[in-house]
Amino acid sequence: MSTAVLDYESDLDQRTEERCRAQRFVTVQTLDMPEQYTFEALTEEISDSGGALIAHIALPVGTHLKISSGENFNAMAEVVDLRWSDWDRCGMVRIGLYLLEKNGEWPI
Numbered sequence: 001m002s003t004a005v006l007d008y009e010s011d012l013d014q015r016t017e018e019r020c021r022a023q024r025f026v027t028v029q030t031l032d033m034p035e036q037y038t039f040e041a042l043t044e045e046i047s048d049s050g051g052a053l054i055a056h057i058a059l060p061v062g063t064h065l066k067i068s069s070g071e072n073f074n075a076m077a078e079v080v081d082l083r084w085s086d087w088d089r090c091g092m093v094r095i096g097l098y099l100l101e102k103n104g105e106w107p108i
Contacts (some may be wrong), residue, residue, distance in 0.1 A: 022046070024069065028053065031064040031076075044094060050077070053095045058082055065097070069105070076101040 023042055030037045041055040059065075063079045081096030 026053070026074070027068045028055070029066040029068070030059065031066055033059075033063060041095070048099075050080070050096070050098045053097065054086075054092050055095055056091055056093075058084075058087075058093045059095060064100070067097075072103075072105060074103060074105055075099050 023044065025040055025042055028039055028041045037057065039055060039057055041053040044052040044054050046052075059079050059082075061079050061082065065077050065079065066073065067075045067077060077097040077099050079095055080098045081094075083094035083096070085094070086092045
């Protein structure tokens with residue numbers, strides 16, 4: 001797992017891995033919650049080892065997810081971070097992900 005130093009108060013971002021900020025809708029499915037959820041999310045940024053999604057549902061850190069684009073499976077990921085900065089304004093949360101498994105079509 002790569003190390004990321006984020007200071008949300010000052011917006012200091014010292015991540016060194018190249019990221020793509022292309023925004024695409026993906027289908028997300030929870031895998032290890034008592035009730036299984038499937039929902040649409042918007043990619044905020046993606047890289048070879050992780051990414052961030054914008055969604056209307058907040059998931060517990062540690063939740064495992066299946067991420068698909070269209071009919072294609074793209075990745076399995078774990079929730080590692082939640083950022084609530086847009087919750088009061090528009091009811092959306094930023095979900096930080098660490099990839100556990102990906103196919104050849106990742107990044108999306």
